[in-house]
Amino acid sequence: MELRQKKNTTGGDIGSYYPLFDWLRIILAIVVALKHDDVIQWSNAGNLAVQVFFALSGWLIGGILLSSKKEDLPRFFFNRVTRIWVPYAIAIALLLGASLLRDPVTSKWLEFAFYKLTFVYNFFGPPQLAQFRLQMPLAGTGNHFWSICAEEQFYLLAPFVIVLMPVRLGKSLVLWSLLSVLAVSAQVYGSIALGVTAAMLRYYFGDWHLNKCALIILSAILIASVMCIILDWAPYIFVAPFFSVITVLLLARFGVKTYWGQFVGGMSYPFYLNHWIGVFSAHKLLEPFGLREAPISKVLALVLNLFVAAVLYIVIDYSIKKYRSSWFNNRRGIYSAFAAYSLMAVGLAGGLSFFKG
Incomplete structure (x- = not known):
């Protein structure tokens, strides 16, 4: 189903772009950073921001897959590798590089680095956080990478279901509703699966969520879910x-x-990946003055994080976005897919081996 294209009086396309998502991304990334810096005290604040990220990803990437054919998959995987992997690899390099300056390189240190590099950290890292935090790079500072790993795993599975399986099955609302229920129940990929299901509803029924009646119902459900979370009427998870x-x-x-919407939306990813840099830098700068935990440290950390994210976005993410199409060819797309599945297989095999040992 093709998106309906609408034009405003200035000629700008208003039928295929969601500008509010740009601002949503940066707000969610800031919430995670403020939670990790203990500015926000609610224990589930960071996780809830990540869950919204997941649902947003499912809605957008699910929509792409729903309109994709088998021959489009090399480009899909190439886009994932260039858009997600390159900034992620740089973030890991920065984290491990900083860790090498102060942490001993032990077998556990290498193990956790391995999990992050092979996109399986969410399976094997967080369960060991309480016991082995001090043996992790920068004492577990990169624990938020679990979400990147979970998302990448989902998008290795989703193309098989949506694109490669028969349409009546892979694009079945019944199937995806069941998958969503199972994912939420198992506490794995729940928000992403629901995002894909929502995209599928749009695929079949158009922009139903823009109707006034739908707006009222959705708002009521949102309020009810907020009440459930605040008043603990139902399990948060x-x-x-x-x-x-x-x-x-x-x-x-x-x-x-x-311009500014795209800029802040674009810098939200490097901000999310690297928001530890501002916190560490603020602590280092203010510690000699006895202000390491003072409110000014929190403000300085946020400002530094925004600056670092802006620089990384301009130098890395924006450049990738600008030249990605010219870099693509079908062979590179196939290599990207092979690398993705191979890394995951190596990560799972290695993780199971480490756990067994």
Whole structure:
């Protein structure tokens, strides 16, 4: 189903772009950073922001896969590798490089680095966090990389279901509804699966979420989910995915691209990956003055994080976006897919071996 294209009076496309998502991304990334810097005290704040990220990803990437054919998959994997892997690899290099300046390189240190590099950290890293935090690079500072790993795993599985399986099965609302329920129940990929299911509803029924009646119903569900979370009427882990996908649906409003919107939306990914840099730098700069934990340290950390993210976005992410199409060819796309599945296989085999040992 092709997106309907609408034009505003200035000629800008307002039928295929969601400008509110740009601002949502940077807000979510900042929430995670403020939680990790103990500015936000609610224990689930960071996780909830990540769940919304997941639902947003499912809505957008799921929509791409729903309109893709088998021959489009090399480009899909190439885009994932260039858009996600390169900034992620740089983030890992920065983290491990800083860790080498102060941490001993032990077998456990290497193990956790291996998990991050092979996109399986979410399986094997967080379960060991309490016991082996001090043996992790920078005492577990890169623990938030679990979300990048989980998302990459999902998008190795999703193309098989949506694109390669028969249409009646792979693009079945019944199947994806069941998968979403199972994912939420198992507490694995729940928000992403719901995001894909929401994209599938749009694929079949158009922009139903823009109707006034739908807006009222979705708003009511959002309020109910907020009440469930605040008042603990239901387990947070089951409510959060539904809160997340409803939030995405309410903000999925067509509009015009703006320079600053695209800029802050683009820098949200390097901000999320590298937000430890501002915190560490602020502590280092203010510690001689006895202000390491003072409020000014929190403000300085946020400012430094925004600056670092802006620089990384301009130098890395924007450059990739600008030249990615010219870099692509079908062979590179196939190599990207092979590398993705191979890394995952190596990571799972290695992780199981380490655990068994």
